[in-house]
Amino acid sequence: MLRYGGKRLLALIPVILGITFVIFAVLNYTPGDPARLLLGFNATEESVEALRREWKLDDPFFVRYVRYLGGVIQGDLGISWRYGVPVAKELAVRIPNTLRLAAISVLIMILIGIPMGLISAVKQYSLLDHLMLFAALLLTSLPTFWLALMMMIKFSLELRWLPASMPVYGAVTWKHWVLPVFMCAANLTASLVRTARSHMLEVIRSDFVRTARAKGATEFRVIAYHALRNVMMPVVTLVGINFNLLMGGTVITEQVFGVSGVGSLLISSVRTKDVPMAMGCILFIAVMIGLVNLAVDYFYVLVTPRLRSRYEKKKRKEAGA
C-alpha cells in the first residue's frame, strides 16, 4: 500500500512538468508584450527594451523555460513582474485563504451534503425527500454570484449580522468567512446531495442489499453497514472533484467578498501577463489537484477489496509460504 502511494507520488512529477510546460508556452506565445503592458502605451521604446532585457525576454523559449524550472527546483518561484515582490511571498499570503475557504466548504459538503443525500434516498418520495430535492435543485440552478449578492443585501445591509466583505484593515473574524463559505459550499453541496441520493437509490435496490434484508438485518444495519460502504466511492470522487474546483475556481467569491485568494491572483496575473506570478499559481493548483486525486484513489483502494488485493498480493504469498 505504501509502495502504491510512493509510486503515485512519483508519477505526479511528469504531470506537473507537462502542465507547467503547456502554461508557460501559452503565456509565451499569446500576443501581448508583458513589458509594454506594464509600462503602458506612452512609454518609450527604449524603456520597454530595457525592461525586456532585464526580464531576459529575448532569450529563446526553451532557455527561459529551463531557467524557470531550474529556479523552481531550487525553491525560487521568481519575482512578480508587476509588483516586484517574490512570487513565493505573495502566494504565502494567498494560499492559506484559498485553502481555508476550500477546506471549510468541503467539510460542510461532507457533513451536510452526504447525510442529506443518503437520508433523501432512504426516505424516497417522502415529504423530507421532496423538500431536500427542491432545495438542492434551487441551489444548483441559481447562479452563485446572484445568491451571494442577495445574501449580502439580506444579512449585511438589512440585518447587519455579517460583514459584506473582508476588512481592508483590522482582524478577520469567523463572521467574515460565513458568506464566502456559504457561497462556495451551497452549489457544490447541492450537487453532492443529488449524487449521494441517486447512488444510494441504486445501491439500496441492488441484490446484495436484498440479501442483507433476507438475513433479517435491521434496516439501520442494512443501510449503515451494507449499503453505505458501496455508495462511498462515487461520493468521495465528487468531493475530490469539488475540492479541486475550489483550488482555482473561487474567483467569483473572492471578487465579491474581497477575499484575497489564489483564483483572483491567477486571473489578474494572466491578464497582465505577469508570467512568474501566473506560473506560481498554476504550480500550486496543479500540485493540489494531483495530491487530492491521489488521496481519492488511495481511498478507493482502501475501501475496494478487489483493488486492495492487487496491492496486497505480495504480503498474502509471504504469509502463505
Add this chain to the structure above:
Amino acid sequence: MEDLLRIENLHISYRTMEGTVYAVNGVNLSVEKGETLGLVGETGAGKTTTALSILNLLPKPAASVDQGRILFQNRDLLAASKREIRKIRGDRIAMIFQDPMTSLNTSFRIGNQVAEVLRIHRKELGKREIEERTARLLETVGIGRERWDDYPHQLSGGMKQRVMIAMALACSPELLLADEPTTALDVTIQAQVLQLMRHLKEEFGMAMMLITHDLGVVAENCERVAVLYAGEVLETGTAEEIFDGPVRHPYTEGLLGAIPSPDHKISRLSPVAGQTPDPSKLLPGCVFAPRCPHCSKRCLEDKPKERQRGGHRIKCHLFADKAEWRE
C-alpha cells in the same frame, strides 16, 4: 400432514410508469414440513414475486400485495410487523437468490457475511462459537475454512452460490426459498449445487420451495410441483402425477413437449405456440386460452375453477364434466 406454509388467494401487482402490471393473480400454494415443492413456469409467470412476498422483500413502493394470506405455521406473514418478519428472515425462512454474482456484498469477507446471520439471530453465542460454526458451515458447502477471509471476487460463481447456501443454512431454517439457484451457473456446477442442496435438505430436514423453469431440475428434486402461468397456478400435483401421470393440464403438456429427450427420436421440438399474455391486462377467461390447442368459446369467457382428484389439482374447463374431478 400439516402445512408449514400456505399461500391463499395471493394477488400482487406492480405500479409502473406504463400502468399496473398484475404479476400474481390468486395463487394458492402449500408446502408441507420437510417436502420440496417445485414452482415452475416461464419467465414472468410470477414465481419470484411470489417467493419474495413470503419474506416481505418485494421492491417497495412499486409492488403491492392487494389480497391474500401467507400463513407460516398458521401465522399470517402479511399481517406481521416488520420486527416479527425480521426475526423470521434468515432464521426460520431463508432465501437463496438467482444471481450469486451480485447477491453477495463485494466489500466484506465471505466468512463475515455468513457469520452475520448468526450474529443477528443467535446473539447468545460467543464470538468463538460463531466463528467455529461459520467455518463448519463453509466446510459443509465444500469451501475450506481457510477461505474465511476471501472476498467475493476471489470466488467462482459456483462457490459464491455455495456461500449463499451456507448463509441460508446458518440458522437451520424450516423453509428454504430457492429462487432459480442454478440458473446462473454452468451445467456441471448446477449438478453439484443441486446435489448439495438435496443432501443438506435431508440432513437438516427442512422444507424447500424450489423455483425454476428447468423441468429436469424439478423432476430430480421435487416431491410436488406447482405450475405457474401468468400469475396463476394452473396445476399442482406430485412429481409422478405431473411427469408420468395419465392426465395433465394442456399447458403442462405443452411444457413437457418442449423438452428434448434422447429416448424419443423426434425431428422437431414442439414449443408452446404464442406468447404469455400481457400482464397489464387481466383476461376474463382462462389465462392459457389464447395459446391452448383445446381452447373453446367457454375458455375465453369463463375463468375455470380449480378441480381436484386426490391431491392433484387442475384449473381447466376440460376437466369440468368429469365426475372424478371435484371442485
